[in-house]
Amino acid sequence: MPYRAPLADFDLLLSQVLGYGRVAATPRFAEAGADTAAAVLAEAARLAETVLAPLNRVGDKQGARLENGVVRTSPGFAEGYRAVAQGGWVGMAAQPENGGMGLPMTLATAVNEMMSAACLSLQVGPLLTQGQIEALEHHGSDAIRATYLPRLIAGEWGGTMNLTEPQAGSDVGALRTRAEPNPDGTYAITGQKIYISWGDADFLPNICHLVLARLPDGAPGTSGISLFLVPKFIPDAAGNPGRRNSLSVVSLEHKLGLHGSPTCVMQYDGAQGWLVGEAHRGMAAMFTMMNNARLGVAVQGVGIAEAAFQQALAYAEGRVQGRTPTGRAPITDHADVRRMLARMRAQVFSARAIALSCAVAIDMARATDAPEWQARAALLTPIAKAYGTDTGNEVAHLGIQIHGGMGFVEETGAAQFARDVRVTTIYEGTNGIQAMDLVARKMADGGAAALALVDEVQAGAEAARATLPDLAGDVWQAAEALRDATETLVKQDMTDRFAGAAPYLRAFALVLGADAHLRAAHAAGGARTALARVAIRRLLPEYAPLLAEAREGAAQLYALSPEDLAA
Numbered sequence: 093m094p095y096r097a098p099l100a101d102f103d104l105l106l107s108q109v110l111g112y113g114r115v116a117a118t119p120r121f122a123e124a125g126a127d128t129a130a131a132v133l134a135e136a137a138r139l140a141e142t143v144l145a146p147l148n149r150v151g152d153k154q155g156a157r158l159e160n161g162v163v164r165t166s167p168g169f170a171e172g173y174r175a176v177a178q179g180g181w182v183g184m185a186a187q188p189e190n191g192g193m194g195l196p197m198t199l200a201t202a203v204n205e206m207m208s209a210a211c212l213s214l215q216v217g218p219l220l221t222q223g224q225i226e227a228l229e230h231h232g233s234d235a236i237r238a239t240y241l242p243r244l245i246a247g248e249w250g251g252t253m254n255l256t257e258p259q260a261g262s263d264v265g266a267l268r269t270r271a272e273p274n275p276d277g278t279y280a281i282t283g284q285k286i287y288i289s290w291g292d293a294d295f296l297p298n299i300c301h302l303v304l305a306r307l308p309d310g311a312p313g314t315s316g317i318s319l320f321l322v323p324k325f326i327p328d329a330a331g332n333p334g335r336r337n338s339l340s341v342v343s344l345e346h347k348l349g350l351h352g353s354p355t356c357v358m359q360y361d362g363a364q365g366w367l368v369g370e371a372h373r374g375m376a377a378m379f380t381m382m383n384n385a386r387l388g389v390a391v392q393g394v395g396i397a398e399a400a401f402q403q404a405l406a407y408a409e410g411r412v413q414g415r416t417p418t419g420r421a422p423i424t425d426h427a428d429v430r431r432m433l434a435r436m437r438a439q440v441f442s443a444r445a446i447a448l449s450c451a452v453a454i455d456m457a458r459a460t461d462a463p464e465w466q467a468r469a470a471l472l473t474p475i476a477k478a479y480g481t482d483t484g485n486e487v488a489h490l491g492i493q494i495h496g497g498m499g500f501v502e503e504t505g506a507a508q509f510a511r512d513v514r515v516t517t518i519y520e521g522t523n524g525i526q527a528m529d530l531v532a533r534k535m536a537d538g539g540a541a542a543l544a545l546v547d548e549v550q551a552g553a554e555a556a557r558a559t560l561p562d563l564a565g566d567v568w569q570a571a572e573a574l575r576d577a578t579e580t581l582v583k584q585d586m587t588d589r590f591a592g593a594a595p596y597l598r599a600f601a602l603v604l605g606a607d608a609h610l611r612a613a614h615a616a617g618g619a620r621t622a623l624a625r626v627a628i629r630r631l632l633p634e635y636a637p638l639l640a641e642a643r644e645g646a647a648q649l650y651a652l653s654p655e656d657l658a659a
Contacts, residue, residue: 154167229241281363
């Protein structure tokens with residue numbers, strides 16, 4: 093079925109659940125009020141529905157390929173990307189002085205969700221460029237910003253992120269790519285990088301690579317890594333693509349999904365690069381891009397979940413099988429199918445709310461420089477990324493189940509959702525790493541930011557007690573259990589924390605999702621209350637065993653050796 097953007101959800105979340113009005117009330121985002129937000133989202137929805145969505149199956153069936161060192165993209169992708177670029181969507185959150193729209197991250201996040209739902213393979217490219225734009229805005233020299241930002245923001249050039257090497261995946265500090273100083277102040281970059289999304293494209297005149305490498309005096313590990321901007325074509329005096337740099341695409345990966353998104357193995361043979369930020373501080377600069385990308389990946393998961401749910405619902409409404417309580421009717425009348433559809437819908441709303449809440453916190457941090465908003469944004473980033481992408485995977489698989497045997501048949505497209513979304517739990521930091529980040533770096537404050545969020549959940553539950561006393565009570569109690577678990581967790585040693593990090597993050601997300609559903613039901617009533625009952629009575633109770641597991645520590649896990657597990 094055709095994809096339809098969830099504009100009603102966005103409106104409800106922004107206007108009545110997440111307090112987007114606070115963002116629009118700041119001087120920085122004063123021009124992005126409710127009317128502007130609605131117009132922006134409506135136009136992005138039109139683009140996603142009519143231009144990008146028709147490309148989704150094309151990209152899957154006719155994926156990117158490498159011909160004579162040039163990546164040939166899927167049919168229609170050049171035109172689709174051009175529509176994204178000409179609409180200003182690549183640079184929608186970029187600074188106006190560099191040609192960007194200066195829109196809040198909240199609106200950019202909603203737009204990225206819609207484009208991900210429509211055609212994830214194509215959306216990956218603009219997302220990476222957006223991350224590079226932010227990294228250069230914060231860490232690039234004046235000369236780099238002047239040359240590269242206007243072209244990246246306009247979507248004329250594309251940007252990538254080069255971290256991973258064959259021996260250095262999650263352990264970035266093990267990288268071997270080296271950077272040797274040149275007499276002119278640039279650097280010669282030599283090494284190989286793998287898993288480089290959109291490392292080349294036949295419709296872009298230049299690709300700008302952000303590459304992590306080690307200078308000769310760089311210390312071992314991540315503390316000795318620097319970041320370099322390495323373009324495919326070196327800009328001439330006028331800023332136009334000049335001579336070809338000494339880099340190449342060695343091969344494209346053959347992947348489970350995202351066939352339309354070229355995943356390149358990149359070779360750098362003394363390629364000319366420019367230092368971004370300070371020497372040996374490359375990871376700090378790269379994390380600016382990675383945090384942007386992690387929120388973007390979160391809504392990639394949400395977008396696929398929304399698209400998979402819409403298709404499953406449409407299929408179920410037209411599929412007649414067996415007798416139901418109302419007679420022979422579509423399978424939507426079967427209780428178990430209702431259960432799956434309701435669960436899908438509730439999870440999507442929860443994940444969307446968490447991601448947009450993270451975006452609101454980012455906007456408030458940028459607009460006010462308030463430490464509490466900065467802490468809130470940092471805390472929510474790993475939760476949004478992990479829960480959003482887990483939701484994408486779970487909902488896509490439920491979509492296959494609702495299709496029955498036809499879900500296992502490629503012609504329906506249900507399987508493509510599951511294949512495409514699978515990588516989102518892996519790239520930009522696996523979801524296990526997100527959980528470890530949550531309980532380590534993000535709780536270095538002793539859990540203060542987490543507990544402040546728990547306080548808000550309980551305050552929201554108290555406000556809803558008069559109208560929805562049973563649901564409000566359940567949410568308040570779950571938040572209290574999360575408070576107790578958080579206070580226990582911050583007293584554990586790090587190995588014990590890590591052993592329970594994933595279930596703790598999941599429980600946190602369930603509480604935050606239930607809070608969003610409760611606020612939506614309190615504000616809008618009707619079907620929103622019925623959906624909130626599903627979320628709070630069927631999804632939320634999972635928090636209890638998850639928090640019990642989070643408290644167990646690591647001893648029992650290390651009591652089993654690999655030999656024991658294989659026995």
